[in-house]
Amino acid sequence: MDLAFNDEQRVLHDAIVQIVTPHMDIPRSGPTVKPVEFMYADRLDHELAEGEFFSIALIDGCGLLEAAMLVYETARAPLVIEAAGSALIGALLTGEALPRPVAVARMEDLPRAVRFLDRARTLIVDMGDDVAIVSTDGLPIAPVHTMFAYPMGRVLEKVDLSGSRRLGPSAVPRLRHLCRLAIALETAGAMQSAIDFTTQYVKDRRVFGRPVGSFQAVQHRLAADLQKARGCYWLAMRAAWSDVPADAEIATLYAQRAIKAVNYDTHQFNGALGMTLEHALHFWTFRLRILQGELGGARAQATTLAETMWGDPSSVPVPVSR
Amino acid sequence: MDFGWTTSDDAYRAELVSFLTQELPNNWWDSFAYDGPSGPELMNNAGSFNRKLAQKDLIVRHWPQAYGGQDAGAWKQIIVSEEMWSRGEPRSSLYLGANWAGPAIMKFGTEAQKHRFLRPIADGEVLWCQGFSEPEAGTDLANMKTRAEPDGDGYVINGSKVWTSYAARADTMFLLARVGATGKGGVSCFILPVDAAGITVRPIPAIHSPHDFNEVFFTDVRVPADARLGEEGQGWDIVTTILHYERIGAARYEFSRRTLDHIVTHLKARGLFDDPAIRGECSKALAEVEAARLLTYVVIDGRAKNLPPSADTYVARYSMIQADHAVANLSSTYLPDLLTHDGDGMLRAHFTAAITAGIAAGAAEVQLNMISGRYLGLPHGA
Ligand SMILES: Cc1cc2nc3c(=O)[nH]c(=O)nc-3n(C[C@H](O)[C@H](O)[C@H](O)COP(=O)(O)OP(=O)(O)OC[C@H]3O[C@@H](n4cnc5c(N)ncnc54)[C@H](O)[C@@H]3O)c2cc1C
Numbered sequence: 001m002d003l004a005f006n007d008e009q010r011v012l013h014d015a016i017v018q019i020v021t022p023h024m025d026i027p028r029s030g031p032t033v034k035p036v037e038f039m040y041a042d043r044l045d046h047e048l049a050e051g052e053f054f055s056i057a058l059i060d061g062c063g064l065l066e067a068a069m070l071v072y073e074t075a076r077a078p079l080v081i082e083a084a085g086s087a088l089i090g091a092l093l094t095g096e097a098l099p100r101p102v103a104v105a106r107m108e109d110l111p112r113a114v115r116f117l118d119r120a121r122t123l124i125v126d127m128g129d130d131v132a133i134v135s136t137d138g139l140p141i142a143p144v145h146t147m148f149a150y151p152m153g154r155v156l157e158k159v160d161l162s163g164s165r166r167l168g169p170s171a172v173p174r175l176r177h178l179c180r181l182a183i184a185l186e187t188a189g190a191m192q193s194a195i196d197f198t199t200q201y202v203k204d205r206r207v208f209g210r211p212v213g214s215f216q217a218v219q220h221r222l223a224a225d226l227q228k229a230r231g232c233y234w235l236a237m238r239a240a241w242s243d244v245p246a247d248a249e250i251a252t253l254y255a256q257r258a259i260k261a262v263n264y265d266t267h268q269f270n271g272a273l274g275m276t277l278e279h280a281l282h283f284w285t286f287r288l289r290i291l292q293g294e295l296g297g298a299r300a301q302a303t304t305l306a307e308t309m310w311g312d313p314s315s316v317p318v319p320v321s322r
Numbered sequence: 323m324d325f326g327w328t329t330s331d332d333a334y335r336a337e338l339v340s341f342l343t344q345e346l347p348n349n350w351w352d353s354f355a356y357d358g359p360s361g362p363e364l365m366n367n368a369g370s371f372n373r374k375l376a377q378k379d380l381i382v383r384h385w386p387q388a389y390g391g392q393d394a395g396a397w398k399q400i401i402v403s404e405e406m407w408s409r410g411e412p413r414s415s416l417y418l419g420a421n422w423a424g425p426a427i428m429k430f431g432t433e434a435q436k437h438r439f440l441r442p443i444a445d446g447e448v449l450w451c452q453g454f455s456e457p458e459a460g461t462d463l464a465n466m467k468t469r470a471e472p473d474g475d476g477y478v479i480n481g482s483k484v485w486t487s488y489a490a491r492a493d494t495m496f497l498l499a500r501v502g503a504t505g506k507g508g509v510s511c512f513i514l515p516v517d518a519a520g521i522t523v524r525p526i527p528a529i530h531s532p533h534d535f536n537e538v539f540f541t542d543v544r545v546p547a548d549a550r551l552g553e554e555g556q557g558w559d560i561v562t563t564i565l566h567y568e569r570i571g572a573a574r575y576e577f578s579r580r581t582l583d584h585i586v587t588h589l590k591a592r593g594l595f596d597d598p599a600i601r602g603e604c605s606k607a608l609a610e611v612e613a614a615r616l617l618t619y620v621v622i623d624g625r626a627k628n629l630p631p632s633a634d635t636y637v638a639r640y641s642m643i644q645a646d647h648a649v650a651n652l653s654s655t656y657l658p659d660l661l662t663h664d665g666d667g668m669l670r671a672h673f674t675a676a677i678t679a680g681i682a683a684g685a686a687e688v689q690l691n692m693i694s695g696r697y698l699g700l701p702h703g704a
Contacts, residue, residue: 001619002323002324003323004627006324213694213698214700214701216691216703219698220690222698222700223691223697224640231617231641234616235609238616241324241325250612253609302605305608307601310601310604
């Protein structure tokens with residue numbers, strides 16, 4: 001076992017971080033923060049596209065782990081870009097660099113708000129028994145204004161996918177597996193940044209003549225949140241390394257469960273300022289809010305995982321110890 | 323980044339598993355291990371078990387060659403811990419010697435002390451106990467009062483220790499006693515036989531075990547100067563450097579993982595696993611366990627690379643506590659009848675170990691304090 005990146009991975013990781021870091025550096029609090037629910041990082045998107053980072057998984061010697069790095073690191077930025085749909089899900093599902101941005105949705109969710117659908121050029125649809133790859137050209141799509149820190153869109157009329165490209169039934173579990181990984185990685189990244197941001201805030205903000213972060217009631221909850229965030233990261237990276245469904249189910253279940261405490265605590269500790277659009281916290285926490293329920297949320301992951309791990313409820317009847 | 327075991331790791335685990343399968347009796351859980359590693363049946367069995375383990379050279383392979391090991395390293399050590407702890411730790415408290423007392427002696431001991439103490443650990447001959455906590459010094463360990471007064475060419479020890487696991491049946495104690503000054507600077511380490519004249523051991527029955535806890539009284543216990551490890555006043559440094567890893571030395575997540583599978587087997591047999599809510603709870607416990615596993619592996623990875631100890635250890639320990647409790651709560655919620663004395667030995671051993679996880683080896687809240695200060699850099703509280 002070696003949990004550090006190898007030389008090639010380190011070079012790639014450094015390159016990603018070098019591109020992403022300047023985009024982390026936006027005004028974080030006060031009237032200079034643009035008061036919007038989300039900011040799409042057009043420049044970051046452009047730079048990563050120029051460097052062909054969104055097709056990283058398709059390069060010889062690279063794959064899921066490299067795509068995972070990109071998804072995690074971009075999710076840490078306060079500004080949002082579409083990375084998981086194209087670099088991880090689209091690329092590994094089809095073996096192609098699909099026209100991006102890429103949105104991914106279950107058939108039944110299309111009339112509701114779908115992440116990135118307002119600007120997506122490709123839509124990947126989980127039809128239940130098949131996967132469709134659809135160009136959004138000519139689809140009746142409208143942006144949806146939400147409080148969530150993702151751009152979102154919805155399909156206005158019932159769409160006819162009968163003539164669309166299909167990947168076949170075997171692509172369905174693969175798509176769901178990759179979606180789980182993407183959720184786990186995005187959650188891990190956004191969560192870590194929300195905690196970092198809050199940690200700095202409670203060091204700076206003083207009440208009763210001392211920093212908020214000097215109260216043990218605050219410290220313990222942030223420390224427990226940090227443990228959860230680190231758990232999310234490592235579970236997600238292991239799942240990306242192994243590409244095993246159970247690992248991705250574990251990572252997503254853990255991540256979606258962790259969101260509740262981390263979101264509550266980080267908002268509590270930022271006080272009213274954290275509710276304003278002039279304070280960057282919501283750029284991460286309101287992404288977490290929507291990730292919390294994706295693919296049916298923790299309950300659905302838990303059900304799937306139980307099936308994967310322990311099979312049919314009555315499959316092993318005799319306890320071994322007595 | 324590589325989360326896989328090497329072929330050599332796999333071979334080592336296979337060797338251990340084959341030894342354990344052969345050596346542990348069929349009624350292991352219900353007749354030996356149900357009361358944890360300090361239970362009398364397990365401790366009595368540990369003598370012959372450990373000597374056989376030594377014959378196969380399976381006790382100190384992770385030690386440096388100079389001290390009888392094979393430099394097998396940190397990953398091999400955690401494999402041993404996973405296989406042993408998940409079987410209720412059949413070595414009993416030999417593991418204290420192999421994991422940290424031995425390495426402390428290598429680092430701080432004289433040549434004579436190395437000669438005297440290391441071989442018996444490698445040979446599986448001694449069971450250790452750890453005399454740190456006192457009635458007024460648990461978390462606040464530096465408040466300990468037990469004194470070692472210099473006297474001629476040795477020391478005379480007076481005071482008492484409490485919650486001392488294994489003491490009723492151990493051979494050797496790693497003791498902290500105060501020579502001179504108050505506070506951390508006055509703490510020194512001593513290694514002495516538990517049957518030394520002037521030591522009395524009073525067992526304290528506890529909810530998790532009738533045999534684990536003891537109170538140990540020292541009345542004019544005379545020890546030679548070479549019972550002291552390191553310099554006078556160096557005890558705090560020794561304990562904080564060497565014991566850092568001990569917070570995660572027992573692979574609790576592995577025991578929880580295997581117990582969880584065992585719980586599922588019982589739930590299925592009773593038809594309870596048909597309930598999707600219960601299946602979901604098992605999955606959630608599994609996710610906690612796997613997080614604890616990986617966070618522990620992060621610490622082991624640093625150790626394997628000789629990186630200085632970091633705050634990752636407290637993160638891992640806190641995660642282990644969550645995982646242990648998640649699994650233990652499944653036992654007590656759905657299978658309480660199996661936690662009775664004639665219930666299921668494995669479930670009982672796991673449950674009783676799990677409920678102490680947030681107190682032993684530093685309270686959960688202390689782990690959070692350490693994460694706050696050392697990882698997050700939050701300012702000291704009032
Ligand atoms: C199963 C088991 C085996 C043990 N074996 C040994 C052994 O072999 N040898 C040995 O020397 N000791 C042993 N101990 C003792 C153990 O080291 C102490 O229990 C531990 O250090 C806590 O001390 P305490 O019990 O006195 O709790 P206290 O120090 O009295 O603390 C009580 C509680 O207060 C809270 N608390 C304390 N300090 C803080 C703080 N700074 N911030 C926030 N909350 C705080 C925590 O919740 C803590 O659990 C064992 C304990 C257990 C449970």
